Amino acid sequence: MNPLFSAADPSRRRFLQRLGGGFGAVALEGLLRQQALATRRAGTDPLAPFAPRVPDFTARAKSVIFLFMVGGPSPMDTFDYKPVLQKLHGKPLPDSIRKSLDAGKHANVTHGCKDELLGSPYAWKQHGKSGMWVSELFPKIAEQVDELCFIHSMQSDSNNHAPSSYQLHTGDIRAGKASLGSWTTYGLGTMNQNLPGYVVLYDAGPLGGAANYSNGFLPAAYQATRLRDQGTPVMDLLPPEEFAPGQRDSLDLLRTLNLEHRQSRAGLTELDARIASYELAYRMQSAALEAGGLEKEPEFLKRDYGLEHQDERTRAFGRKCLLARRLVERGVRFVQVYDMPDKDGWDAHAKLTENHTPRARWTDQPVAALLKDLKQSGLLDETLVVWAGEFGRTPLMQGDLGRNHNSAGFTLWMAGGGVKAGRRIGATDEIGYEAVDRPIPVHDLHATILHALGLDHSTLFFDSNGRQERLTGVAGQANIIPEVFA
């Protein structure tokens, strides 16, 4: 017996009070049942899975905005300046680098390339007090460069989109595991019970589909909810026209009849939870509409984010960045934003400039505005912003002036949330092929992000099919990257 519900009616009142808000998951009788299967992390109340929880230790960040550049942007054309590559443009791959690659686990990253190096076609300059190199692709992000903490030495375990993307999201190259956002809401709950705790924003999803932002083996309560950046923010949020005027009366009748049904089934919390879920759904209609109301933002800010840009794609990504800020401001725990306006994303197998130049234009201004806005409103201190793709691209040319995938060494950056601004961690070789200084596996990145949120990756686990699953793998072997914080 669950001690919370040993008495019939007073407990029910208490129970409904406990549900209080609770957008997403109300009471999870199913979770109660599941406790038999799954040892839950201490402190997680299955009746209120989204209740805010105290982290393991002092959190630097309360929320995360993860900006995912689908397709794999090229480090040596954006943030990882390689003067030697520029000099070797048109030359074959140096033997030393080929040997080093062949000796390791990333020998296949030269597969499908010409033996001809491709220098970056973009101009590079140093920016900010930190003097960081940024290419001309991102002039506005470059103005914020002192806020950024770069990792130049990321490595993943597959050179194909879906497996590598799954790994960046879930820690595993195979589908079926739980994503970072699901783990975060499982570990911390969320701060606004009338909005979903884990939100994804996209026009087209990431390569590999919904398995990327899946709750995997975690309870369905920790599913991601897709929000729209225009129109009604959530699918099925509002009743169709014919039902709209009667919505309140319909809910009242439903409640009356459900309470009648419940009379002979006292103490069944799952039935109570379902009754409460309709009230929550009703409250959410207004909460989500309010959160989605970008038009209420001041004109200058909308302009900053690119909402008035001549290019619709800049406007679309700007709306997502602005909505992300509004969501974390309202207590949403994890917002995953995908830059994927079409079928290719940043996947520049041919004609790098025709791919990267417009994509940078669509994202530079919104991302820079997000950083600036978060900073000015003070939210940056408690919001961790991450910018990454599933891998980088090769310094060797592929096809006609393109670059192939490269999981042997790539760049991402973080900002806010207590990370050390103006820092560079790790390095690739002289042409940007392979991480040679401080190679960082994805598990370490995940352990570090959880650490920023005040969560210990090794104790954040869920029992599934006889395994203690963690974001950092069953073994939980991962190291926090200390330079990110100090």
Add this chain to the structure above:
Amino acid sequence: MKSRPPLSLLMLPGVFLSVSVLNAAAAAEPARPDQPAARVGDAWSDARNPVTKAFHGQRLNLWSLQPVRPVTPPEDTAGGWAVTEIDRFTAGWLKSRPLPLPPAADARTLARRLFFDLTGLPPSAEQMETFADAAARGGMDAAAGALTDELLASPRFGEHFARLWLDVARYSDSNGFDWDEFRPQAFQFRDYVVKAFNDDKPYEQFITEQLAGDELVAPDMPEEKAAELRTATGYLRCGPWDNSAALFNEQGRARAEMLADLTETTGSAFLGLTLSCCRCHDHKYDPLTQADHYRMRAFFAAVKFTDNFQARDEIKDIPVTRVLQQGDARSEKEAVVPGFLSVRDPNSADIPAPPNAASSGRRLALARWITSPENPFTDRVMVNRLWQHLMAHPLVSTPNDFGLAGAAPQDPALLDWLAGEFRRGGGSVKAMVRRITGSATYRQASGNPPASFALRQPRRLSAEQLRDSLLAVSGLLTAKTAGPPVWPDLPQELILANPAFLDDNKEKTKGWYPSPAAEQGARSLFLIQKRNTRVPILETFDLPDNSTSCARRDVSTVAPQALTLLNGPLMTQAAAALAAKVREKAGDSPAGWTAAVWRLTLQRQPSETEQAAALAFLEKHTLTELCRVALNLNEFLYVD
């Protein structure tokens, strides 16, 4: 309660079982049955068994490793409560807790339960009335027995039970990964499973055909039979497949993942063992070594996929199976040969020539071992699944993990008795269903008891049952019993969630191809089951991830479910269709409408309170709105 291995076991230093020890054991004898003396025995009886060394002889007391015991049902101590042998077990279990023996369910409850549990669909109002009449005339037990037989004979039975197996077999109509291509022939395996349940195919045969149907095809066999056997090997094809891996020279990884999936799924589905842990290292809890994973994997080493969603062996140059360090295909270690769990049998497996001379016989040897009466897992695992399917709470609450990290059976004697009966009954699923549903335990009234295999709480409909019920009561359900999947009409924004849809190919496997409106009302079993794009109403109601075997579905209660059921397109359609049906039956009188709505959705008359509330509502609102409320009722969503 969860059974955990004692701490002392967990603190054992990790011992990697040297593969050479195993290979030495295998090499010490020529693997011929005429020289049994040289064979190394199981870890209990033979100190030479390498598992004894690896785990210091410990962890061998795992309950599921022990043979299924012959069990005599206990005496009836329940004073007339017990109807069948099952009840004598459950009554004893309840009395020793001590928990009260539950009362019997009424006729309406029992009929709804049998319909949903056996066919996944609600009874029609007429079927309910027929049953109530029969129960009043000839007694409830006789009526329930007759109804059970009728439902077991209905094709809807196989359609519903197939879902159980397709969850376990991680069935999908697509590859997953980047392109998530449609598998146009996968439905043939789904239809094979439906037919297997409807034909009551003996469970051993069901297992053997899925693992090795192609190896059973003998030269003189009628083509129809041979085709069915080959179709069954679709089981081997159900897992994810990274079809673009070769573009990046990662075909080795893709194949290693495929073999790992086959090994792990086979372990979970048939044996209730987590072979995924020992992919990377010796199992932390169970006496399974890393080498065991690869010995099992070696049974699948010759598997090749064919274009028609089947599998066969390629026996020329069968690749050597090697242990992979940390499961990483890029770090190959020692070679292994096919072998069963070394705790029971550390020798290399005997592999007799199969009827199909063009095959290696490896998978058939594995199937024979899994289905042999000595195997302690197979029958226990299946009867536990069937118990769960009918009673919601299984005897072992971790149906895919019978290891030390999983749960122990709540009533080990009942589990073994059921396993024994299942074996003696020739692996007949229908006989086991009849046995369970005929018990007073099954026919009890639901209440609010502690979670237990012996007691019932109201159970929420599964995603498929819910959608199918909405279609059924509103008259939108269309007849479909087999064939290619139906593609629902999804909004563009959901289709775009998988960018591959934007880039269709000439083979027409990467796009989204909505079926004609007339087919949209098919049972959920027949809807396309993509890996990377899921039907929203099913996903919201806890459709499991189909990348790996799912033994037990989650039941969540979240606000998006309320939004879907209030505002989603299916509800708009169903409410309108139901309203039209009601008008047809009850004309224009609100009192008649109310009675008809209750009769069609809940198979009963409304109470006076309900009638009054509904009539007051109808003064201001439409019949369609009333239908929408009825289709949202807890009573509609839950089976007592």
